Amino acid sequence: MIDILLVVAAAIFGIGVYGALSQQSFVMIMMGLELMLNAALLVAITFWWASTGGNPAGQLLVIVILAVMAIEAAIGFALVTAVYRSRKADITEKLKKLRN
Amino acid sequence: MNPGPLSYFLVSAFGIGAVVSGWLVFRTDSMLRAAYWLMVSFVAVGAMLIVLDAQFLGLILILMMSGEMTIMAIFMILFMMNPAGLNPMTMVHQHRTSIIAGVGSFIVLAFVGVVAEFPDRPVPAGNATVALGEELLGRSMLVFESAGVALLAVMIGAIAIAAKQGRFGDAFDGSEEPSIDVETGDRS
Numbered sequence: 350m351i352d353i354l355l356v357v358a359a360a361i362f363g364i365g366v367y368g369a370l371s372q373q374s375f376v377m378i379m380m381g382l383e384l385m386l387n388a389a390l391l392v393a394i395t396f397w398w399a400s401t402g403g404n405p406a407g408q409l410l411v412i413v414i415l416a417v418m419a420i421e422a423a424i425g426f427a428l429v430t431a432v433y434r435s436r437k438a439d440i441t442e443k444l445k446k447l448r449n
Numbered sequence: 450m451n452p453g454p455l456s457y458f459l460v461s462a463f464g465i466g467a468v469v470s471g472w473l474v475f476r477t478d479s480m481l482r483a484a485y486w487l488m489v490s491f492v493a494v495g496a497m498l499i500v501l502d503a504q505f506l507g508l509i510l511i512l513m514m515s516g517e518m519t520i521m522a523i524f525m526i527l528f529m530m531n532p533a534g535l536n537p538m539t540m541v542h543q544h545r546t547s548i549i550a551g552v553g554s555f556i557v558l559a560f561v562g563v564v565a566e567f568p569d570r571p572v573p574a575g576n577a578t579v580a581l582g583e584e585l586l587g588r589s590m591l592v593f594e595s596a597g598v599a600l601l602a603v604m605i606g607a608i609a610i611a612a613k614q615g616r617f618g619d620a621f622d623g624s625e626e627p628s629i630d631v632e633t634g635d636r637s
Contacts (some may be wrong), residue, residue, distance in 0.1 A: 350452045350460065354497070357464035359503040361490070362621025363555030364471045371547030373540040376480065376524055380487050384471050386498040390510070397551050398501040403577060405584035409507050409592060412585075415513060420603045422517055426524060427607035434613070440540065444608075 354395040368398035373433070373440040379425045383418060390414045459500045467493035480525040488518035505578040 361384055390411055392428025397407025429439070438444050452460075470489040478481050491514035497506030572624070585593045 350457060351567060352563050353457075353460055353464060354501075356559045357460075357468060357497075359555050359558035359562055360468045361471050361494075362558060363553075364468070364475070365551075366554045367478060367547045370550055371541045371544055372475065373542055374480070376521065377483065377540070378476070380483060384474070384490065386583055387467075387471075387491060387494055391497065394498050394501055394506065395505050396567070398503070398572050400568040400570055401572075402488060403572040403575070403580065405577070405580040407591065408503060408577065409583045409584055409589050410504055413501070413592065413596060415468040415506075415509065419517070419600060420506075421514070422521070423603045423607045424610070426520075427610040430523070430611040436552045439627030442542070 351395060353379045354391065354399075358388040358391040361385075369371065373442055375425070375429045375439060375441070377390065378441070379422065379429075382421060382425075386418050386421070387416060390418075456500055460497055463493045463496045463500070466490075467497070484518050484522040484525055487521075489515055491518070502572050502577050505581060527543050 365381045365384030365386075365388060368384060369378050370381070372378050372381060392416060393407065393410050397411075401407045427448070432438055432444065436443060469484045470493060473486040474483045474490070477486060492511050495511035495514070498504075498510060501507075554632045573600040
């Protein structure tokens with residue numbers, strides 16, 4: 350069972366890496382990051398379930414990952430809003446120049 | 450606790466669902482649908498967590514991601530072009546490098562997951578949610594509270610960053626849309 354779970358997590362992480370590197374839209378890049386965190390979350394629960402003897406600290410790690418996901422989304426959306434207001438930019442190609 | 454055939458079936462089915470829906474996030478023409486495919490992927494992983502005796506975390510994940518992806522869908526409609534997917538959408542760069550990086554990371558991580566030996570100490574039968582509650586309100590309360598304080602700080606910071614009245618005056622003052630020359634990539 351642990352093999353299946355880790356392969357699934359690896360596939361989700363790989364898709365997230367592809368999305369974060371390939372997408373031009375800021376929000377689509379965030380989706381790639383969210384997928385990578387999704388995989389990390391699945392791996393954490395897999396090891397808690399299979400290898401820790403039920404130590405609740407393993408579940409606590411997942412709560413920390415959930416908090417990180419919420420923080421990433423909130424700061425990401427705030428930055429997208431700020432960049433759109435100042436540059437009218439919604440894709441990375443419009444931000445090649447940092448001046449002003 | 451040894452998993453039964455039903456657990457194998459459910460984990461495999463939800464795992465395939467999570468991977469396929471995760472892939473469809475970057476294959477659909479509609480950004481709105483992309484947000485909802487991502488939500489489907491999270492819901493599938495949440496269902497896997499429930500099968501793995503982490504019922505509380507699975508339900509929290511499903512609840513939280515349903516809300517977050519709905520907010521993300523609103524952002525898609527606000528900022529992005531083609532939210533309905535009426536036209537073909539390909540907004541990618543460094544495509545080949547991205548595919549190599551994604552496939553490479555999958556192969557390396559899957560290889561480690563299949564080949565490596567991990568300790569075999571499964572979760573004992575019992576209520577893991579009760580144990581988590583005692584951990585959160587006992588030994589690890591400081592970690593739990595720190596996550597709450599971090600979220601509060603992020604709420605304040607996000608409002609400060611996104612506020613229309615920025616640190617240097619109105620956010621729209623002097624803003625202009627950068628133009629891109631399609632042929633050369635130069636800006637005017």
